[in-house]
Amino acid sequence: MTKIKSLADLRKMKEEAQSKIKLRENSTNPDQVVQVKVGMATCGIASGAKDTMKYFVEELEQEAIDAVVTQTGCMGYCYAEPTVEVKLPGKEPLVYGHVNKEKVHEIIDKYIKRGELVDGIIPVSFKTIDD
Amino acid sequence: MKTLSEHILDIVQNSVSAKATLIEIIVEEDKIADLYSLVIRDNGCGMSKETLAKAINPFFTSRTTRKVGLGIPLLKHNAEAAGGSFSLESELNVGTVLTARFQLSNIDRPPLGDIWETLYLMFLSYTVGNLVYQHKTEKGGFQISSDELKEVLGDVSYQQKEIREGILELIKTNLEEIEVTK
Numbered sequence: 001m002t003k004i005k006s007l008a009d010l011r012k013m014k015e016e017a018q019s020k021i022k023l024r025e026n027s028t029n030p031d032q033v034v035q036v037k038v039g040m041a042t043c044g045i046a047s048g049a050k051d052t053m054k055y056f057v058e059e060l061e062q063e064a065i066d067a068v069v070t071q072t073g074c075m076g077y078c079y080a081e082p083t084v085e086v087k088l089p090g091k092e093p094l095v096y097g098h099v100n101k102e103k104v105h106e107i108i109d110k111y112i113k114r115g116e117l118v119d120g121i122i123p124v125s126f127k128t129i130d131d
Numbered sequence: 132m133k134t135l136s137e138h139i140l141d142i143v144q145n146s147v148s149a150k151a152t153l154i155e156i157i158v159e160e161d162k163i164a165d166l167y168s169l170v171i172r173d174n175g176c177g178m179s180k181e182t183l184a185k186a187i188n189p190f191f192t193s194r195t196t197r198k199v200g201l202g203i204p205l206l207k208h209n210a211e212a213a214g215g216s217f218s219l220e221s222e223l224n225v226g227t228v229l230t231a232r233f234q235l236s237n238i239d240r241p242p243l244g245d246i247w248e249t250l251y252l253m254f255l256s257y258t259v260g261n262l263v264y265q266h267k268t269e270k271g272g273f274q275i276s277s278d279e280l281k282e283v284l285g286d287v288s289y290q291q292k293e294i295r296e297g298i299l300e301l302i303k304t305n306l307e308e309i310e311v312t313k
Binding site for chain 2: 003004005006007009010011013014017040041042043045046050053054057060061067068069070071073074075076078
């Protein structure tokens with residue numbers, strides 16, 4: 001394949017791949033797909049949230065799971081970064097802490113695909129001593 | 132933060148929370164003046180004089196989930212540690228300009244890092260405003276914006292493998308072309 005060097009090349013590539021490409025999921029019905037939000041404030045980035053988000057995008061694509069991956073701010077659990085909020089359609093969102101590459105795999109494999117809970121959930125009712 | 136890319140990812144969050152509709156990231160290299168500069172400009176809500184004065188204080192933050200705000204102090208520290216300087220200008224309801232200068236040859240200057248991945252993740256997340264990235268070297272310049280991508284790619288999900296790889300390749304090839312300093 002020729003190298004993509006300009007926006008025109010990118011457009012051409014998109015047209016060639018059009019048949020395989022779905023419409024952007026989040027614009028149509030965000031409630032029907034898996035939503036993954038990666039905490040990406042200073043604390044998250046310093047702990048490697050960028051790689052976590054990258055793994056999510058790559059792995060969900062590989063598994064052909066309809067999902068929207070976005071970034072969000074600090075959820076207040078800086079000690080447990082990188083943190084990720086996963087919301088399955090029709091379910092309450094769950095926040096996972098310390099999400100590294102292995103954890104991403106585990107979350108996708110067990111929770112997103114089979115609905116089994118995975119270790120490392122931060123309970124919603126959790127409060128630090130300060131609060 | 133180990134790389135400039137991570138700083139960019141971090142600082143741009145501030146512009147996003149300031150509800151900016153235009154965010155410009157400009158990286159400029161000057162071998163002759165031995166200068167590496169990063170400018171992030173937005174048209175968000177800006178800061179009052181009082182807030183601006185407090186923004187470089189690590190124990191100041193506008194959010195309520197925690198008590199520290201390290202994004203700006205960390206970048207300032209890194210710039211100053213690499214023989215550079217840091218400035219932050221802002222006007223209420225007009226926007227904010229952040230400038231970090233590094234000595235290009237300084238051993239403590241953070242490397243650029245995987246800016247293509249960083250930009251990709253930003254393009255994926257910010258669908259509201261226009262995000263522009265510019266990189267200038269002696270060999271030339273490269274510019275990419277989220278509006279351009281939106282126009283070319285339309286409604287297609289950027290998470291699609293082909294699209295993701297296409298965007299990454301586009302940025303990478305062009306940056307190699309102008310021989311950016313890593």
